[in-house]
Amino acid sequence: MPIETITKAGRKRYRWTFNRVIEGSDRIRQTKLLPFGTTQAEADALARQWESEIYAVASGIRQPTVTIGDCVRRHIVDKQERWKDADQRIGTLNKWLEEYDNQDATDLHEWSKTFVGYLRARLDHEGYAKRPLKDGSIRNILAYIRAAIKYSFKVGKLSKDETARMAIPPVNNARHNYPERKEMLRIARKCRNRQTRAGIRIAFYSGMRKAEILRAKPTKKGFLLTDTKNGERRIIPIHPRIAVLARKIRFTINPQKFSDEWDIARELAGYSKTRFHDLRHGAASEMINSGVDLFTVGTVLGHMSSVSTRRYSHLVTDRLAEAVAKIGRKKKP
Structure with a gap:
């Protein structure tokens, strides 16, 4: 044997x-x-x-079984050059390879429930302690796997697409955390890495995502993004407070190193729950509170649809409520 x-x-x-x-x-x-x-x-x-x-x-008695591992490997070979997050995606898929490698790609329901349960567990298969994952991270892993299976079906490697039967945990991403300038500055001052420190300030004064900051090209008209999340070319005006950074800083830092330095800085500053992406929300909040309309805010942030900008609509409502409350008030002499 x-x-x-x-x-x-x-x-x-x-x-x-x-x-x-x-x-x-x-x-x-x-x-x-x-x-x-x-x-x-x-x-x-x-x-x-x-x-x-x-x-x-x-001997031809049965058709070969296509495993999830087969689908993932095919997807990586064919598509990795087009992925902006290729290193992260491949690293994640390789980390959990043993959990899906030999699984039949057409028998997904029970497997996905078991897999989700394992990712949430605090012990591994041997009873050793492991870090349980949050549902948002679990969704990302399953999204990579689902994309690979769908691709295999598209290219004819699978006879049917059963990804609709995958048990994927729902995640409520409606977070409302809008860091103010003083919070951003406290975190930046605690940051020991020069490029990350600059990225923190740029995020707050531009509303750009981390990946956009790392690849944006400063021009006379503003930060130029030729390859954005929605596929459109975009220019973000450079705020006077970060003009010097735009001229002097050239980002060569590894994205993971950037994230690690951010995590350290926010902990030291006492804002452990603040995500880097929240600085983008902070930028939107600052614009809206200064009277900028939602359409313009969405344009600055690069939203393809007004649905994405709608998450900030309550900020406008709060400002309008303040305006209505002033009706009938006498001006102070």
Whole structure:
């Protein structure tokens, strides 16, 4: 039986290997790493099952099973050059590879429920402590996997798309955190990295996303973005308070390093729950409170639809309420 014992991460586990020629066909090579905790008897049973499936496919008795791992690898090979977040996406997919690699890509419902439960759990399969993920992070992982399966269906690798049956946790992203200038400055002053410190100030005075800040080109007309989230070219005027930064700072920092420095700075400043993206909301709040209309705010932020800008509509309502409250008041002499 092609089962061997190996050591990985300091612990013993089993690996199954198949390397044979069946009935004159090309040589078939497959390798699967079994989960930690698999017993010898369980490993032998899985080996017999997998070998039987290979012979059934080779003899034409059944069609080969397309796994989620197959879909993910095809998606990466074909599409990674077009992904702006390629390193992050591939890193995330590789991290959880063992949880989906051998899973049938057309049998997703029960698997996705089990996978979500594991990501939320505080213990790994071996009973060791692990960090539970929040539903927002879980959604991102499943979104990468779902995109790979949909692509495999699109190119004909799968006969049907069953991604609608995936159990993906809902997430309410309606957060209302609008940092004021003093909060932004406190975090910036605690930041030890020059480029990240500059990025914090630019985010507040421009409303740009982190990825946009790192690739924006300063011009006489403003920060130029040729490749944006909505696919349109955009120019953001440069606020006088960051004009010097626009001239002197050139961002070469790794995005992950940028995020790490931000996390440290916000903790030191006492704003552990403030996200970098909240600075963008802060910029919108500042504009609206200064009398700028929602359409203009949406244009500055690069919203393709007014639906995205609508999250700030309550700020306008608050300002209008203040105006209405002044009706009938006598002016002070």
